[in-house]
Amino acid sequence: MAMTFSTFIMTLAETIQSENGPNLAYLLRPTSPHGKDLVKEFRNPTREALTSRYGGCIESPWDDIAVRYVMVTTHIARKRAGEAFNEQSQLVSQFFRYFINNTGWTLPALFSMLRDLRDLAFDADNYAKYNNQKSECMESAAGVVVKAFSNCMTDRTSPPSESRKWGVYYVVGLVLKCYFRVKRISLSKNILRALNANPDIPPLSEYPRSHQVTYRYYLGMLSFLNEDYNKSEQELTLAFYQCYIPAHGNQERILTYLLPLRVLRGHLPTRDLMERFPVLNELFAPFIDAIRAGDISAYDAALDKWERRLLELNLWLTLERARELCIRGLFRRVWVATDQSTRIPVSMFHCSLRLKGIDVSMEEAECYVANMIYQGYMRGYISHEKKMVVLASANAFPRVADRSAPVS
Secondary structure (H helix, E strand, O other): OOOOHHHHHHHHHHHHHHOOHHHHHHHOOOOOHHHHHHHHHOOOOOHHHHHHHHOOOOOOOHHHHHHHHHHHHHHHHOOOHHHHHHHHHHHHHHHHHHHOOOOHHHHHHHHHHHHHHHHHHHHHHHHHHHOOOOOOHHHHHHHHHHHHHHHHHOOOOOOHHHOHHHHHHHHHHHHHHHHHHOOOHHHHHHHHHHHHOOOOOOOHHHOOHHHHHHHHHHHHHHHHHOOOHHHHHHHHHHHHHHOOOOOHHHHHHHHHHHHHHHHHOOOOOOHHHHHOOHHHHHHHHHHHHHHHHOOHHHHHHHHHHOHHHHHHOOOHHHHHHOHHHHHHHHHHHHHHHOOOOOEEEHHHHHHHHHHOOOOOOHHHHHHHHHHHHHOOOOOEEEEOOOOEEEEOOOOOOOOHHHOOOOOO
16 A cells, blocks of 8 residues: 555654664665655655645654655656755754664664665766766765764763664774775774774674674775785684675675785685685686696786786785795795705706796896795795705795795
8 A cells, every 4th residue: 555645754753752763764765665655646846845834744853854755765766866865965964863862773774874875875976977977975975974973972871782882883884885985095094093992882792793794894905905914814804704604795895805815825715615706716716726836927817817807906916916926836846846855956946937938047036036035935045156045954835824024
């Protein structure tokens, strides 16, 4: 049965009275079935006409929120993403007036409205870009979400179990998504600083797993971009193991950055894992196979083939750095071929490089070996006069994760 606006208002009032957060979120979601009913009821509504007719029929600010909800659904139906975003932004701002004076029962509605705001901002910016217009809706959405973060953080009156602070990490995740979308990643520091400066927030482990995973993913991404690879690997690993198994897309996003970090530390993924993620398998399998085979030419060919995609993902430098593992693998094969001798002529390493398609001189091959020793991938020294590599009698090729110059 179609829902009229009068019924919508009555249902909204009852939901607020009973403090039913999930129902409130459903009522204010533009994609809910009753949204289409309201679009049909008001063919060409204006906010002024609706306000003059229905203003005051429910306590403020809910009368304005109801009117703006009708305008949002109408603009969406007419495919006017920019106008829909503006109305949704004002709707959320009106909701804040109620939100700051209430407890955490309103959090489901807040989450839903902020998600819709972000999605509308994405649609509006895409539409503007397609039509060669300028749009900064996502950046504006980030500003609104930051206000929501502040409203959650400043709850000092609600009982601990009903505090708005239980929405902090979800909102932080949304803020970071917006910042990453508009490439204003540096602004993330302000949010994280404010988060860490508040000792009254419950421990992260007490929040829903989905909130934890999103937060840890973006924390790992920020560390990755700052080249703090140890911190990044730690956060992304926790995010991956806490991620729900059916959330295949989220697992893939995490592994896109976790796999290269693990490779840098010498931990190559199993074939079973890669087969579960065909997109990642297509991208990373050539690099992993080349490392296993010590095939530098194949590794370089993979870097050339996937250069554009790797640059888009900010992964090119990381995988270029992992090329050293390929050289280590090749030189280790030389060592094994000599029955793990402690004295190997530089010429043998030179020949191995040339066999793999790396056309270098003897002096350059010696530089390759010297770099492997300097980086901690090999233990030993080069006797330049005798053109001989003298390797340690024990642990000549340390595990990558245990080498003397670990990944920083």
